[in-house]
Amino acid sequence: MKTFLGLLIGCVVLLTGFWAYQENYRTRQTISDLRSLQREIGALRGELAVLEVEWAYLNRPERLRALADLNFETLQLIPMRPEHFGVIDQIAFAPQLPMPEEGEGFEGLLDPAELLDPQLLPAGYEGGPLIDMADVVAPEPVPDAQDGQFP
């Protein structure tokens, strides 16, 4: 009985010692992971700071104005003026589109010629769908990589 108890206690001590040892090493590992993570955070923060500076630098009013002037033909941006304030009455209602009847689809109602700006339509367009599904060709499938080599 005594030897059994002694053996048991010995085993328990051995096991707890093993567990404590492992715990110790795991903690050290975590701390070293943490240190490298924090170093990474520091580096990323540095990068973020650089990006923020760059963002602020690229968005400085002087440059934005120069860009707006450069792209005036497409954007037509001008400095804000008091006349740009509108009142709600100046906004037109959206054009009323006819609603489909019960059981009828939208197909017959949507004529691109009515909805689109005529200038955007191809020359010689005379109504009907703009894309003929028969003309649409499915893209060729990309050949699979074989034996790690692309054909």
Added chain:
Amino acid sequence: MFSDPNAPKAPEPRRPLRPLAAILRARERGENPDLIEKENLHARHERMRDAAQGRAESRLLVLGLFFVLAFGTVAVRMGSLASAPPAEPRLASGAVISGSRADITDREGRVLATNLETRALYAHPHEMVDIPRAARELARIFPEMDQERVEKRLLSGRKFIWLRKTLSPEQVQMVHEVGEPGLLFAARQMRVYPNGPLAAHILGGASFGDEGVRAAEVIGVAGVERAFDGQLRDPKHTGKPLALSIDVKVQATMREVLAGGMTMFDAKGASAVIMDVHTGEILAMSSLPDFDPNDRPPLPSSGDQADSPLFNRAVQGVYELGSVFKIFAMAQALEERLLLPQTMVNTTQPLTWGKFRIRDFKDYGPQLSAVDVIVKSSNTGTARVAQLIGAQRQKAFLGDLGFLEATPVELFEAPSGRPLLPKKWGEIQTMTISYGHGLSTSPLHLAAGYASLLNGGTKVTPTLLKQSGRQLGPRVVSQETSHAARDMLRQVVVRGTATFGEVPGYGVGGKTGTADKPKPNGGYYKKKVLATFASVYPAHDPKYAVVVTLDEGKTKILGKERRTAGWIAVPVAAELIRRTAPLLGVRPEIEPEVATELVQARR
């Protein structure tokens, strides 16, 4: 043996091993006396053993208790650690990540000043392999370095030499490529102002303080950077940017408009301030010419400081601002019930006081109503009103508006913008000060004065920090006086000297001021003037005060050279309002039918 344990323990008398009586008795009986000795010896050993056992038991008990306590402590500690929520240990590297100078942002959080990691270059000449080659390479990489001078410094025998304060990543790479082991880099944080000269005078600038290999102190040298240096450097505030009241959009527009006006009117300098009349926040403040705080020029060693780009005309520059002051005299007269807006004021020319003669720009006839004195900007009329007020009360009133001391704005330079008061504030000084001569103040003083007078009559202190609500300053004038003053200023724009200041929808009200510039050694220049326009808009419910000043501006219109503020400062201010009011979110609106005493009285 079983005596009272509490009794003081007297040392037991040592019992003899061979008591003579017992031995004699044993001898008589023919017994062996040695047996007695043995028996006694045995008894003595028994006693000794008992005592040792007792002592050992108590010691064991104490030792056992000690172990129980020690392991108990360990167990409790482990239990508490196991049950506590896991926390990240504080490592020393955490301090390296932060600990830099706090950012400065505008009121919307756009960055005005921030930090950038950079490297400084230093040399250990004793570790260098080929000094002449290194000097040649350095001179090639950095054009400002002189090869011979660098070589001489490196060969001077010192063990540590700073070569350059900041390097771009490309330059660092190029220095690496030189391959010289004695050229080393030090970590640095550099202050950058991404907007360049946009708010140069407000931000000021920064430079390096104590320099080390690991880090260098960044210290503010002027402006907000210096005024808040302690707070910006405080590790407690890292990550919490300092939010200014400036709006970058408005500031950029102001700088553009002001620069345009300065070129158009051929002015030597210009400044402008836009201020919220209720909160005292400065939304934009410019002084031209300006500089780039990223590359702050050195202080001028000769010549007039006021001509340096570093000089902030809006805060440091104190000038006699001219007729813009008339409204203060008139408001005070209204407040003290000395007159009503429609009261007629004597404007006969000239007004003679001792050897002084006061004249108007042109003769407006023998009398004008108080409103028209402001509208036509009559010096004689205002001077006569000031005579009614008197020196003492005028000084007290201007003091209430903050004109007698430097503005408390949060700039390092602010205390240097101290107003120049007359040595003696007598009657003639009262008269000249009433139309803006004899008292020199900064444009910012003027903006704060207009804001205080016209916001309903409570004092506002100008501030550069973002505020959360309106200031509740002491009352300077009554609501009615404030209303009457607004209406007078509106009339100046509608039919007076500032008709160019009309911006449809914003109901601008303001006063022009054209002041002859004083010569450094007494007297005034004939053809050098400072043109000022101080205004608020919308006049029926003021939101913003705008002050524009152009130094020595002139233009030729209709074949005549014009220098007065109505031709110079007013158009610039009008354009400024037209451009910035939409940015500030002020909708143009039709002026409400004016229903104040002024108009009612006129009807």
